[in-house]
Amino acid sequence: MDKPLVVITGASSGIGAAAARALSGEGYPLLLTARRVDRLRELELPNCLCRQNDVADIEGFRQAVADAEAEYGPVDLLINNAGAMTLEQFRNQVPEDWKKLFDTNVVGLLNTTSVVFPGMLARKGGTILNIGSTSGYTHYPNHTVYGGTKHAIRGMTEGLRREAAPRGVRVMMISPGMVDTELLGGTRNQAIIDEYQSFKDYLGGGVAPDEVAKAILFAYQQRQEVAIWDMIIAPTGQRT
Ligand code: NDP
Numbered sequence: 001m002d003k004p005l006v007v008i009t010g011a012s013s014g015i016g017a018a019a020a021r022a023l024s025g026e027g028y029p030l031l032l033t034a035r036r037v038d039r040l041r042e043l044e045l046p047n048c049l050c051r052q053n054d055v056a057d058i059e060g061f062r063q064a065v066a067d068a069e070a071e072y073g074p075v076d077l078l079i080n081n082a083g084a085m086t087l088e089q090f091r092n093q094v095p096e097d098w099k100k101l102f103d104t105n106v107v108g109l110l111n112t113t114s115v116v117f118p119g120m121l122a123r124k125g126g127t128i129l130n131i132g133s134t135s136g137y138t139h140y141p142n143h144t145v146y147g148g149t150k151h152a153i154r155g156m157t158e159g160l161r162r163e164a165a166p167r168g169v170r171v172m173m174i175s176p177g178m179v180d181t182e183l184l185g186g187t188r189n190q191a192i193i194d195e196y197q198s199f200k201d202y203l204g205g206g207v208a209p210d211e212v213a214k215a216i217l218f219a220y221q222q223r224q225e226v227a228i229w230d231m232i233i234a235p236t237g238q239r240t
Contacts, residue, residue, distance in 0.1 A: 001047065005072040007031040007065065009055055009112055010082030012039035014181030015131060018209035019079055019216050020045060026217065031068035031075075033061065034082065047072070055082045055108025062115045074123060075116045077220055080109045081131045083149075087142040087187045087196065098145045105149035106156075113160065117169075124168045125224060129216060130157045132175035134232060138240050142192050150175075154230075161229065170227040172219050177234025178206035203235040 006023050010016040012034035020032055020043055029047035032040045033055075040050035049071065051064040065075060084104045086097045113128055120126030135143050136150030154173065161171035178200055187193055200206055212233055219228040 001029050001072055003028045004076030005029050005031065005068055005074065006077040006079070007033070007068065007075050007112075007116065008079045008081055009033050009053075009061075009108070011043070012036040014183060015176070015179060015209045015212045016079070016081040017043060018213035019081065020048075022210070022213035022217050023077075023220075024048065026221075028077075029068075029072040031064060031072075033064060055112055056103050058111040058115065061112055065115050074119060075126065077127045077129065078112060078116045079129045079131070079216065080112055080153075082108055082112075083131065083183070085146045085183045085186050087146060087184075087192050088189055089142060090144045092189070093145060101145050101149050102152075105146075106152045109153060109156070117160075117164075120169045121164065121167045127170040127172065127220060127224075128160065128164070129219065130171070130173045132157065132173045132230070134175055134177040134234055134238075134240070136175060137232070140240075141195075142189075157230075161227070165227075168224065170224065172228050173230040174212065174215055174219060175230055175232045176207065176212050177232070177238045178203050179209060179212055180206040181209055203237050207233060207235055 006028045008016050008020050011020045011032035024045040031049045033051050033053040034040055035054050037050055037052035049068045053060045130153055132153050133150040135147040136154040157173045164171050184196055215231055215233050
């Protein structure tokens with residue numbers, strides 16, 4: 001195998017699945033994780049280990065990485081893509097929702113990063129690529145908690161980047177605006193779903209996941225000495 005191992009969390013749909021197809025197309029061996037392992041297998045990618053993992057389960061993720069590294073060598077790229085979104089007015093949101101959002105989007109990212117980060121620092125190489133969001137830059141209606149997780153990711157990416165930079169390890173972020181995926185499926189409030197959907201329709205459906213995957217490839221395939229700190233990718237018609 002002449003290309004190094006790439007790990008993608010939340011690869012069972014949307015941006016993660018598109019990134020898996022794009023990186024596989026470039027010849028990278030993959031470890032793909034998500035809760036819906038059947039959807040990972042349906043991608044039918046070569047040199048690809050598919051593991052069921054909730055990012056809250058750090059030991060399960062550690063074992064999956066150990067198994068993949070035994071087959072394909074050290075992880076060179078971790079894409080922290082797994083994410084959940086439940087949109088709601090905060091006054092109507094229940095504690096289970098905000099715990100799940102932070103456990104997945106924030107604690108999950110810390111879990112998976114902590115498994116590969118020490119090895120990258122020791123090898124003085126590698127890349128962590130976090131999927132942020134424009135909601136980590138601004139505030140949208142009903143996004144108090146979800147947007148809070150993305151602000152947290154943006155802050156942590158910057159901290160990790162500064163910690164990793166002296167060792168030659170890249171920590172980068174890609175912050176999408178509206179992308180056409182299954183992400184809205186986590187929201188139960190029909191009025192909020194309708195509002196979001198009509199904004200999506202107004203934007204012509206959002207950026208395609210394959211376009212975000214192209215941005216991921218572009219960032220990763222720079223020389224190790226070049227780090228793209230953050231890239232915002234959104235439909236041209238999206239103003240904020
Ligand atoms: P999807 O819903 O299509 O994909 C989300 C992925 O995350 C799925 O593969 C899902 O897999 C996985 N996931 C969710 N919860 C967990 C968990 N607890 N453990 C492991 N995997 C989990 O949406 P997107 O592709 O849009 O989302 C990908 C990323 O992009 C997210 O971080 C999202 O916040 C971000 N993003 C999306 C935007 C958009 O407009 N769509 C805009 C900005 C950012 P499974 O259910 O099988 O576990």
